[in-house]
Amino acid sequence: MTTxxxxxxxxxxxxxxxxxxxxxxxxxxxxxxxxxxxxxALGSIVMATVASxxxxxxxxxxxxxxxxxxxxxxxGWGKFVIWALLGxxxxxxxxxxFENPLFAxxxxxxxxxxxxxxxxxxxxxxxxxxxxxxxxIWVLLSSLVTLLLGLLILAHWPINSVYVLGIxxxxxxVMAGAxxxxxxxxxxxxxxxSPARARAAG
Numbered sequence: 795m796t797t798x799x800x801x802x803x804x805x806x807x808x809x810x811x812x813x814x815x816x817x818x819x820x821x822x823x824x825x826x827x828x829x830x831x832x833x834x835a836l837g838s839i840v841m842a843t844v845a846s847x848x849x850x851x852x853x854x855x856x857x858x859x860x861x862x863x864x865x866x867x868x869x870g871w872g873k874f875v876i877w878a879l880l881g882x883x884x885x886x887x888x889x890x891x892f893e894n895p896l897f898a899x900x901x902x903x904x905x906x907x908x909x910x911x912x913x914x915x916x917x918x919x920x921x922x923x924x925x926x927x928x929x930x931i932w933v934l935l936s937s938l939v940t941l942l943l944g945l946l947i948l949a950h951w952p953i954n955s956v957y958v959l960g961i962x963x964x965x966x967x968v969m970a971g972a973x974x975x976x977x978x979x980x981x982x983x984x985x986x987x988s989p990a991r992a993r994a995a996g
Contacts, residue, residue, distance in 0.1 A: 821978035828971025835964035842960030847898045851891030858884030900955040906962070907947035914941025 835842035861881030865874050891898035917937035924930035947958055 818978045818981040821981065822975050825971040825974030825976075825978060828967050828974060830971075832964045832967030832969075832971060835960060835967060839957040839960030839964065842963045843899050843956055843958070844895045844960075846959045846963045847891050847895045847902065850902065851888045851895075851898065854884045854888035854891065858882065858886075858888060896956065899959055900952040903947060903955040903958045904951055906958065907944045907951060910940050910944025910947065912944075914938065914944055 835845075858881040861884060862878055863881075865877035865881060868874050868877060914937050917933060917940065921930045921934035921937055924933065947954060
């Protein structure tokens with residue numbers, strides 16, 4: 795899950811952030827909206843799962859249209875047919891998610907579990923290949939958590955397909971909201987003049 799929490803410490807100081815500092819309240823409000831949406835999603839995880847599947851379906855339809863448009867830009871019938879067929883498959887898959895969102899949720903949950911297992915195994919291998927003076931133990935622990943999470947999803951598949959994606963969506967919204975709030979408060983602190991700056995201005 796991608797959040798903005800890592801952005802806050804890296805914000806550059808200076809006049810570049812003046813427009814953002816003026817709107818820090820809106821950024822905090824956006825974070826609150828994200829958290830509320832995440833809490834609602836966690837309170838109705840089945841509906842959140844269906845919503846996340848429908849979003850994936852829309853993205854696949856858009857990607858399919860883009861693939862077909864791109865096919866007309868290619869020279870040669872071979873490439874045109876391949877890209878056009880790929881676009882059609884994306885569009886069909888997108889409409890299938892609308893037709894049967896629970897089946898699509900089962901497929902996506904299976905893919906998510908397999909991806910977590912693969913990611914955990916790869917990162918475990920990388921952890922053991924790291925130098926001992928590096929923080930390899932934290933990489934290993936993180937990898938084990940990812941691997942166990944993936945195995946847990948696969949062990950309860952397909953029964954858990956109706957709620958896993960909804961939980962991931964809700965948690966991701968809450969984490970993103972917390973990151974936005976942290977960013978807004980950091981900008982507010984940067985907008986508040988320090989005592990030394992206030993004395994200099996006086």
